[in-house]
Amino acid sequence: MSENNKGAKYEQRDVSVRMVLYAGAILVVFVAVSLAFVAFLTGLFSVPDREPTPVRTAERPVAGPRLEVYPKADLDALNANNRRLVETYGRSEDGRIRIPAARAIDILADRGWPNDTNGDGR
Numbered sequence: 001m002s003e004n005n006k007g008a009k010y011e012q013r014d015v016s017v018r019m020v021l022y023a024g025a026i027l028v029v030f031v032a033v034s035l036a037f038v039a040f041l042t043g044l045f046s047v048p049d050r051e052p053t054p055v056r057t058a059e060r061p062v063a064g065p066r067l068e069v070y071p072k073a074d075l076d077a078l079n080a081n082n083r084r085l086v087e088t089y090g091r092s093e094d095g096r097i098r099i100p101a102a103r104a105i106d107i108l109a110d111r112g113w114p115n116d117t118n119g120d121g122r
Contacts, residue, residue, distance in 0.1 A: 085098065086100065086101045087100050087101070087102075088100060
């Protein structure tokens with residue numbers, strides 16, 4: 001060591017080549033043993049190959065679900081029922097009275113929106 005390196009704050013020795021080679025050899029041996037162990041486990045748990053069994057076919061092809069046979073007619077019937085509910089008077093199943101939407105709009109225009117804050121419902 002020279003006099004200028006006595007106060008140095010870093011590693012002054014070189015890395016031992018022998019130790020690096022030992023570490024590399026240990027790593028190679030570890031990888032080889034791991035691969036051998038995995039190969040052993042793969043052979044231990046593998047299923048032997050068998051001939052595939054043929055799949056039986058159905059006698060007739062299965063059609064998809066027929067949810068709506070006539071979708072246009074079903075939609076027209078639904079719209080007609082909804083139009084009847086909105087445009088006519090009637091009583092619901094639970095006893096409430098139904099009035100046409102146009103009449104309800106006229107009543108609201110005449111009386112105003114019910115306001116529960118003043119207590120009289122008007």
